[in-house]
Amino acid sequence: MGEFELIRRFFAAAPCAQAGEAVALGIGDDCALLNISAGEQLAVSTDTLVVGVHFPLSCDPFLLGQRALAVAVSDLAAMGATPLAFTLALTLDTAEPAWLHAFAAGLSQMAQTCRMALVGGDTTRGPLSLTLTVFGRVPVGQALTRSGARPGDLLCVGGVLGDAAGALPLVLGQREAPADQAEPLLRQYWSPLPQLELGELLRGKATAALDISDGLLADCGHVARASAVALQIEREQIPLSTALRLFAGEAATDCALAGGDDYVLAFTLPEEHLVAVQAQWPAMQVIGRVLDGQGVQLVDGNGQLITPPRTGYQHFGNTDD
Amino acid sequence: MGEFELIRRFFAAAPCAQAGEAVALGIGDDCALLNISAGEQLAVSTDTLVVGVHFPLSCDPFLLGQRALAVAVSDLAAMGATPLAFTLALTLDTAEPAWLHAFAAGLSQMAQTCRMALVGGDTTRGPLSLTLTVFGRVPVGQALTRSGARPGDLLCVGGVLGDAAGALPLVLGQREAPADQAEPLLRQYWSPLPQLELGELLRGKATAALDISDGLLADCGHVARASAVALQIEREQIPLSTALRLFAGEAATDCALAGGDDYVLAFTLPEEHLVAVQAQWPAMQVIGRVLDGQGVQLVDGNGQLITPPRTGYQHFGNTDD
Numbered sequence: 001m002g003e004f005e006l007i008r009r010f011f012a013a014a015p016c017a018q019a020g021e022a023v024a025l026g027i028g029d030d031c032a033l034l035n036i037s038a039g040e041q042l043a044v045s046t047d048t049l050v051v052g053v054h055f056p057l058s059c060d061p062f063l064l065g066q067r068a069l070a071v072a073v074s075d076l077a078a079m080g081a082t083p084l085a086f087t088l089a090l091t092l093d094t095a096e097p098a099w100l101h102a103f104a105a106g107l108s109q110m111a112q113t114c115r116m117a118l119v120g121g122d123t124t125r126g127p128l129s130l131t132l133t134v135f136g137r138v139p140v141g142q143a144l145t146r147s148g149a150r151p152g153d154l155l156c157v158g159g160v161l162g163d164a165a166g167a168l169p170l171v172l173g174q175r176e177a178p179a180d181q182a183e184p185l186l187r188q189y190w191s192p193l194p195q196l197e198l199g200e201l202l203r204g205k206a207t208a209a210l211d212i213s214d215g216l217l218a219d220c221g222h223v224a225r226a227s228a229v230a231l232q233i234e235r236e237q238i239p240l241s242t243a244l245r246l247f248a249g250e251a252a253t254d255c256a257l258a259g260g261d262d263y264v265l266a267f268t269l270p271e272e273h274l275v276a277v278q279a280q281w282p283a284m285q286v287i288g289r290v291l292d293g294q295g296v297q298l299v300d301g302n303g304q305l306i307t308p309p310r311t312g313y314q315h316f317g318n319t320d321d
Numbered sequence: 322m323g324e325f326e327l328i329r330r331f332f333a334a335a336p337c338a339q340a341g342e343a344v345a346l347g348i349g350d351d352c353a354l355l356n357i358s359a360g361e362q363l364a365v366s367t368d369t370l371v372v373g374v375h376f377p378l379s380c381d382p383f384l385l386g387q388r389a390l391a392v393a394v395s396d397l398a399a400m401g402a403t404p405l406a407f408t409l410a411l412t413l414d415t416a417e418p419a420w421l422h423a424f425a426a427g428l429s430q431m432a433q434t435c436r437m438a439l440v441g442g443d444t445t446r447g448p449l450s451l452t453l454t455v456f457g458r459v460p461v462g463q464a465l466t467r468s469g470a471r472p473g474d475l476l477c478v479g480g481v482l483g484d485a486a487g488a489l490p491l492v493l494g495q496r497e498a499p500a501d502q503a504e505p506l507l508r509q510y511w512s513p514l515p516q517l518e519l520g521e522l523l524r525g526k527a528t529a530a531l532d533i534s535d536g537l538l539a540d541c542g543h544v545a546r547a548s549a550v551a552l553q554i555e556r557e558q559i560p561l562s563t564a565l566r567l568f569a570g571e572a573a574t575d576c577a578l579a580g581g582d583d584y585v586l587a588f589t590l591p592e593e594h595l596v597a598v599q600a601q602w603p604a605m606q607v608i609g610r611v612l613d614g615q616g617v618q619l620v621d622g623n624g625q626l627i628t629p630p631r632t633g634y635q636h637f638g639n640t641d642d
Contacts, residue, residue: 024362028547029466030399030531031364031457036357041345043352044440046408046454050447078351087367089410089452119365122452126371131410131443131452133367136352145350210351226349 022084022137023117032119034085036137042084043136043143045075051128056171061099063190064130065106070192071213072132073114074263077199078211080144081136083114088121089131095123114194144202144209149227149268153207155288158195158265158281160241161216163188165259166248177247184243192263198281202267205277209267215260217308220296223268230293231268233257236301237287254309257298343405343458344438353440355406357458363405364457364464366396372449377493382420384511385451386427391513392534393453394435395584398520399532401465402457404435409442410452416444435515465523465530470548470589474528476609479516479586479602481562482537484509486580487569498568505564513584519602523588526598530588536581538629541617544589551614552589554578557622558608578619579630 025033036042049068051057069086076083088107092100111118116134167185169175177185195211202209208227212219216238220231235253244252256262268290269277278284291297298308346354357363370389372378390407397404409428413421432439437455488510490496491503498506516532523530529548533540537559541552556574565573577583589611590598599605612618619629 024461025464025466029468030396031366031402031464033400033459033464034363034365035461036363038359042355042357042363042456044355044406044408044454044456045352046410046441046443046452048410048412048443048445048452050412050445053446075351079354081352085365087365087454089367089369089454091369091371091450120367122367122369124369124371124374124450126374126450127448129412129445129447129450131367131369131454133365133408133410133452133454135363135365138354140345140356143346143352143354145346147350 023119026117026119027121032085032087034119034135039140040137041140041143043076043079043081043138044133045072046131046133047072047075048129048131057128061103062106065103065108066110067190067192068130068132069107069110069114070194071263072134073116073194073196074192074211074213076134076136077194077196078144078209078265079136079138080142080199080203080209081138082200083116083196084135084137085117085119086111086132086134087119090121091124091126091129093126093128114196139203142203144199144206144267146208146210146223146226149208149223149229149231149290151229151290151292153268153270153290154274154286155220155231155233155290156267156269156284156286157212157216157239158198158267159283160239160244161212161262161264162244162248162252162255162259163241164192164261165215165255166244166252181243181247184241185247189261192261194263195265198265198284201277201280202265205273206267206269209265212262212264212266213260215258216266217257217296217298219266223266224294224296228294230291230295230297231288232291232297232299233288234299234301235306237285239285258309344440347438347440348442353406353408355440355456360461361458362461362464364397364400364402364459365454366393367452367454368393368396369450369452378449382424383427386424386429387431388511388513389451389453390428390431390435391515392584393455394431394437394515394517395513395532395534397455397457398515398517399465399530399586400457400459401463401520401524401530402459403521404437404517405456405458406438406440407432407453407455408440411442412445412447412450414446414449435517460524463524465520465527465588467529467531467544467547470529470544470550470552470611472550472611472613474589474591474611475595475607476541476552476554476611477588477590477605477607478533478537478560479519480604481560481565482533482583482585483565483569483573483577483580484562485513485582486536486576487565487573502564502568505562506568510582513582515584516586519586519605522598522601523586526594527588527590530586533583533585533587534581536579537587538578538617538619540587544587545615545617549615551612551616551618552609553612553618553620554609555620555622556627558606560606575630
């Protein structure tokens with residue numbers, strides 16, 4: 001099956017390919033054409049997922065499609081951008097219709113959730129991997145970068161952390177759990193919901209933001225470096241789900257600190273905006289503060305420094321990337 | 322080496338990463354931010370190259386970097402778009418500094434040639450492959466699609482065809498050739514120059530355009546289908562280089578018809594614009610005409626139908642994709 005036929009057959013007719021006003025020309029020509037309004041900038045991000053590194057070969061193609069797009073769109077949320085469109089570069093060993101059908105359905109469902117159109121792509125033969133490039137729009141000057149955090153700002157997160165890292169032994173089939181624990185953890189792993197509304201809400205309020213993909217400590221390190229400040233995290237303030245507490249016990253906080261794959265926003269917020277943001281996004285939690293200095297400090301309830309767990313995200317099945 | 326460090330070390334400091342006015346925010350945050358002027362649309366295209374499919378593992382990383390970007394940017398030329406920026410998703414088995422250095426240098430050189438900035442990317446561990454997503458800008462309503470060809474238009478190409486297909490036995494080490502044949506053929510294979518100025522020149526003149534990547538016959542088939550017309554190609558009018566004629570002999574025309582990888586524009590042009598385009602792009606050649614009907618016809622000097630060679634591009638090392 002040729003590249004064009006493959007794309008047309010499984011993706012072009014999918015609901016996610018329906019063009020909105022912003023999409024002047026979709027799939028099928030040399031380029032897609034997007035309209036950007038005056039006063040807006042285009043936000044762009046690219047993510048690759050590789051079989052055996054980011055997901056197992058045996059994984060459900062519907063869930064893979066859903067998750068791949070969610071992970072990519074999370075970068076738009078982190079920027080305060082409104083989703084517009086995406087392209088998919090799909091490398092496949094074999095063009096298996098049942099697999100493609102399910103993958104396209106998962107992708108399509110997440111595209112509808114995020115209100116974005118598939119506008120182009122490329123299919124090639126090779127070991128399974130996906131590269132998604134996502135496009136969003138954001139008013140000029142209002143994008144949430146990593147570099148604006150100022151001493152005195154509150155350090156906040158958009159919801160509970162650690163569920164996806166907690167789910168990893170379940171994904172890998174290394175452990176089992178009762179349904180009331182396994183289901184919410186696996187749902188968070190396979191179908192994270194990009195916090196797009198929160199990102200839009202934080203425009204003009206948050207001084208810095210990113211989405212937590214590498215783990216809270218590592219990602220706070222990125223903000224601290226980009227903003228040339230220190231971030232202090234109070235360990236007891238980190239929000240955790242009941243399912244994770246039950247499943248992971250004392251290791252639950254470490255899942256949040258050093259895990260990854262949360263796709264929850266972390267942001268720094270001047271105190272004057274706290275009430276307004278909390279009113280519209282009750283799941284948010286203040287977990288610390290921005291200080292003069294550099295790096296990330298973890299403290300207990302008494303403000304005493306704690307040695308953090310080993311940081312950095314471990315890709316699925318990999319230990320050194 | 323982590324993803325961020327890898328990108329920063331080899332690409333962020335490269336000249337191609339220097340931001341122009343259009344790049345509001347480059348590498349290093351969750352998204353890049355691009356400015357699009359009022360009255361312009363964004364053109365977007367994605368291409369993937371996989372080791373063993375599109376290039377040999379042993380290939381020179383400088384040439385690979387150069388070629389990968391040229392191939393992707395050619396889609397912007399085909400749309401009449403002016404290049405703006407690109408993202409790179411790089412999947413690597415090992416992060417070999419010498420390889421990365423040379424690859425980044427090749428990429429960077431082509432980026433400077435095309436005046437575009439690297440604005441983001443992703444690096445992952447896995448079998449070597451590259452996905453480039455390129456961005457350009459084009460005045461609203463002036464993009465060159467595949468669907469506007471009308472009976473009576475001339476069918477034209479932007480220069481000689483078949484050199485890259487002719488070079489394939491040299492790339493694969495299956496044949497040797499004297500330097501005066503090998504050098505120009507290999508240069509066209511490894512360093513095709515996207516016909517950006519031609520694409521811009523054709524805005525408001527050509528009724529359809531694309532870049533020849535699958536071979537002249539297959540690509541003319543795409544235009545014929547999208548425009549619901551027939552395209553007639555006069556075999557004797559297809560421009561061929563001296564190097565290809567010497568190296569491939571009687572097979573030279575078949576390299577042009579059924580080969581691929583030319584990255585030369587094919588376009589349909591109302592006769593009234595011929596003189597103006599020819600004056601500014603003397604390498605162009607009229608090779609046929611748009612007719613009522615469907616499909617692609619190949620004719621000899623007397624207008625007699627000729628059976629075309631087997632069409633469709635064969636990926637490097639592959640016979641069935």
